[in-house]
Amino acid sequence: MIARPTPLLIVEDSNEDFEALQRFLRRSSTPISIQRCISGEQALAFLNRTGDYIDQITPRPGLIVLDLNLPGTDGREVLRQIKQNKNLKSIPVVVFTTSSNPKDIEDCYQFGVNSYIVKPINFAQLKRDVQLLVDYWFEVTTLPN
Amino acid sequence: MLRSVSPLHLEYLQNMGVTASMSISLMQDQKLWGLIACHHLSPKYVSYNIRTVCEFIGQVMSAELANKVTNEDTAYKVQLKTLQAQFIEALSQTEYFLDGMVQLEPELLQLVNATGAVICSASQCICVGETPAEADVRALLNWMKPHFHQSLFETRSLSQNYPAAESFKAIASGVLALEISKVHHNYILWFRPEVVQTVNWGGNPNKPVEVLADNSLRMSPRRSFDLWQETVRASALPWKPCEIEAVIELRSLLVGVVLRQADELALMNFELQRSNEELDSFAYIASHDLKEPLRGIHNYANFLMEDYATALDGDGVAKLQTMVRLTQRMEDLINSLLHFSRLGRAELMRQTVNLDELVHQTIATLTIARPQNEVEFRIPRFLPEVKCDRAQVNELFTNLISNAIKYNNKAEKWIEIGYLAGQEGEIAGAGNVSPITFYVGDNGIGIPPEHLDKIFQIFRRLHGRDDFGGGTGAGLTIARKIAERHGGRIWVKSIPAEGSTFYFTLAAEADA
Structure with a gap:
């Protein structure tokens, strides 16, 4: 049904965590084109098409997977800016983080995060979580264009 | 004139x-x-x-x-000045005024020519020379507190104003007291003994009035000019103005020391609080940052098993599986540490909690999770309502009850949950004025007496890692933290092979 692969933005500074995510995303039956940013600044520039991305004509991501602890502008700030931006706020954001701090969880939902997932130290669970994520946001849910 | x-x-x-x-x-x-x-x-x-x-x-x-x-008394005044100089020297070198005073016991008496002195702080009384018993001194001090005038109280016959002093008038008829600090309850009292004196008067001063034949009263001067002698009892030699002056100077000296001490304490408290906060956030950040590389090790070990499945033999796979298991154990430990550090920082949400309901829910949750464990729960009487943090107290009961379930190898296991109030708590060792003491008792394996002091230490386990259902070894540390955050404490009584009873309170003893 979907001709073009769905674009997904992953904001993640850890190569190992990105590798693990990518591994399971690639196995998904849904074709996904992955765009990675390693810092908050880079992610905001990409989304706002500023700086290095000024001439970019990549499609808007259908989903953003966002780490909270990033160098420089951290994930909390990125989330806040996305959800306050009229053009960006309709993009679903899933926080994918080590932090299980209740304050982070509360703050993220207050900012309008669409889902909050604590990174598991459990291979089988990670596999399941990524598959669920793809199925839910790319198969079950209808997203705005 | x-x-x-x-x-x-x-x-x-x-x-x-x-x-x-x-x-x-x-x-x-x-x-x-x-x-x-x-x-x-x-x-x-x-x-x-x-x-x-x-x-x-x-x-x-x-x-x-x-x-x-x-x-008058010039030599005496010079001596007093010398003593004052000694006090200045001793006190300027000590951190705490009590320390400085104790070094100068004989001088303290000489300063006002007293035979006894007591240095009182909130926690202790140091007696020098001949003084009334400590309980009498405390009572006297309580009576005296409203009578201080410019931080000074002085009398040469105490029992006239304070009848209770009659019993110790022989050692303390004369009292000179100095209030150093109301807030810190610092006082110094000096005593002088009763001196029975015979005073010679020109005439009896008590008989100026005579009754006439018609029953009317008439003021009349005396006719006899013999000496009229009066015996004065329950009185000490008067305190001389120079002695009182010396004491007032001593006070300003001591106030300086006490103030310095208070400043240092305040600073120390501030430092302590800051280092506590730093320690908490350190534990939080450290354990958070430890997780990232740990997750990498976990995932990459799994990548190896997936990507090199054909190259690895059974032994290689087993070793990688052990590695994966260890990363998960490490994560459990880090999570316990994180949870423990969060407990120390989270605001306590005190509300009225029906503990009877709470404990029944806790038991239900625990028994659903472990249906294979047949345990008899005994709750002899309804548990009361208590002001506490519901989530934390739930965890406290959960930890104690799940330990009681785990560490039991009897065929017929039982766990008793109840509380002791007032006198009953005293018997269990809760101190005399105690709040409600809760307990969770079992007929489990018990704890050897030599290990009783270790069980509340974090990650301290008394048994093999996989015996009795495992666990990280943070449960009792967390239980203690919760009791302490509520102002209470936790303790245990145990007989090996017969069972253990954990007692705890959720309020400070003074709040009872």
């Missing part, structure tokens, strides 16, 4: 057989200090010249009075 003489005085002079009288006033600070009285047995007229000379003598005497008073 000229004035007519009162009729009563005239009668008094007549009784004495005096026919001529003259008096010269001695004045100090425009007040009558005393007088020189002159009597003559026959009528006598003193010439103006002589009266002028007498007046002059009076004025010279008056002028000298101030000098005489100042020079």
